[in-house]
Amino acid sequence: MxxxxxxxxxxxxxxxxxxxxxxxxxxxxxxxxxxxxxxxxxxxxxxxxxxxxxxxxxxxxxxxxxxxxxxxxxxxxxxxxxxxxxxxxxxxxxxxxxxxxxxxxxxxxxxxxxxxxxxxLQGLVSQIWRKFFNDIDVYKVIRFNTFRGLFLNDSLVKRQMKYKIRGENEEFLLKKxxxxxxxxxxxxxxxxxxxxxxxxxxxxxxLREEFYTQQWEIKNVNRYQLFTTQAHYPIKGLHILLEAIHTLKKDYPEIKLIVAGKNFFNSKFIPKLKRTEYDIYLIRLIEKYDLKRNIEFTGWLNASELIDRLQKTHVFVCPSTIENSPNSLAEAQILGLPCVASNVGGIPTYVEDNYSGLLYSNNDYVELSCQINEIFQNDQLALRISNNARQAAQIRHxxxxxxxxxxxxxxxxxxxx
CATH class of the missing domain: 3.40.50.2000 (Glycogen Phosphorylase B;)
Structure with missing residues (x-):
């Protein structure tokens, strides 16, 4: 063949x-x-x-x-x-x-x-564009003027329209x-x-080859450290996770969120020009809740760097408002990380609630904070989810x-x- x-x-x-x-x-x-x-x-x-x-x-x-x-x-x-x-x-x-x-x-x-x-099939853009802003009041985001929006014709609304066009092509090919x-x-x-x-x-x-040979162990984690990826669009749900961290910080002042992706707090000239309206919205949210010391942006990570970070993580969070089959979640599971994820799209195929992970209702940051707290408070639960997730991921992948x-x-x- x-x-x-x-x-x-x-x-x-x-x-x-x-x-x-x-x-x-x-x-x-x-x-x-x-x-x-x-x-x-x-x-x-x-x-x-x-x-x-x-x-x-x-x-x-x-x-x-x-x-x-x-x-x-x-x-x-x-x-x-x-x-x-x-x-x-x-x-x-x-x-x-x-x-x-x-x-x-x-x-x-x-x-x-x-x-x-x-x-x-990959992400099903025909569904994603409809959820692009999800629960956010669009006007609270697009009111921020950015260089890329004003001069590069690359505003978030413009991006959503690009997704819409791609979604229309996707539906055409699905039919044909x-x-x-x-x-x-x-x-x-x-x-x-x-x-x-x-x-x-x-x-x-x-999955990537490197993830099949490594394993998460609870003895190596930094307590109350969370990890998430790709926070540059509203559909990735970082704003929801920030609300949950604000709630959790009252009981865990040392809580830390590691974000694999660009640092939109970077004050250098070129990075500032590249900021989107959503970046500024997140900056305002972080400042409002005084979370800057609780968040670290890693920039782009290769597989070995990502594994090193994940092995020190207490809980992996996938707060996306729409997803099909996030590789980041799958890679975390095959390492054995306890995962909390939103109950949207194809995620329930990957996470069986209270067995191979914990699910929460989309946009419900209160439930998200409670699910994270469950793992923070209960090592036996963390280990049970870890073992089940790893076994399920090894079969699935x-x-x-x-x-x-x-x-x-x-x-x-x-x-x-």
Missing amino acids: RILWITAMPIKNIASSQKLKSSGGWIGSMIHSLNNNKEVNKIQVLSIGNYKAFELIENNIEYIQIKAKGGVFSYNAKLKEKLDRYIDKFQPDIIDVQGVEFFIGNLVIDNKNKTKIVFT GKYFLGRTGWDKFHCLGINENASYFYCGRN DKENNAKDLFMAYKSILNEK
Whole structure:
């Protein structure tokens, strides 16, 4: 079987050689597991984006980085020509397009070779854009004037509209496509709800290699230390977590939140210019509750740096207001961290409440603070959740089983007339 993957993110193998940041470590993990199958003859990965063209062959896998000046969210005739040439040259049996929000799918779905296409579902932008501001009073956020909003045409409202357009393209491909890969009850519900004739295949996601060999231990944690990631959009829910920390600080004045991501308190000229309205909203909230000493922003972390931080964490929190299958939560679980997460989207597929984690109602910071406090107060609960989460994650993210499921999905698609 000859397999072609098309993705809109830099692949780790290429990114590391060009000093690019890549969030797609799971892609490399899955490809390597798939490549071990003796029935797989060749794998080619096309990575498309506004970065330097590059090619690399590693372990008989071809990685090709294609520069797309016009981006991947609108029709690009030159990119279509390039993709047609690569497909014609490689002659794949099946094409796996990572994500339906990108216009890449539109460019290959009617390829002249009639190669079968399967779409791997990601975040379901068609649902995310509707929750972009969620419980926040929009006017309390957009009233802040920013350089990027006024002069770069990159306000939060503008971003929401971009998500809306991507969501419309996603719904178009969900209706037009036939084969889809997903991993949560939520993405299956929305996929089949939009296209009742679609063929949906479950396939768990592999995680970055480094997370399979490490384990969290309660004896190593910094007590009352929380960890969360990606706090740059309202949908990531940092404002809700800040409200919860304000409540908890009364009993735990030493409480600490570690945020993996940019430090919007950075007062240097360029970082200040890059602030969004939401960044300023968070700054005001932190100042209002006097939380600046209780929060640390780490900047971007690689896998080993992230693991080091997580192993010192008392509770991992996923406060997102909408998510499908957050890798950050999965990585925390496979290490064995006690996790508290919002009961939204596909998260209940990953967290069974009071078994492999604690759930709270979306936007309810009082319930969130209570769930965090439960773990702070009860080491036996923390250890029970830790063990259950790790066992569940090891099964859900088993590399060989996931690769086998993916291959069998491909095989079923190819055998279908």
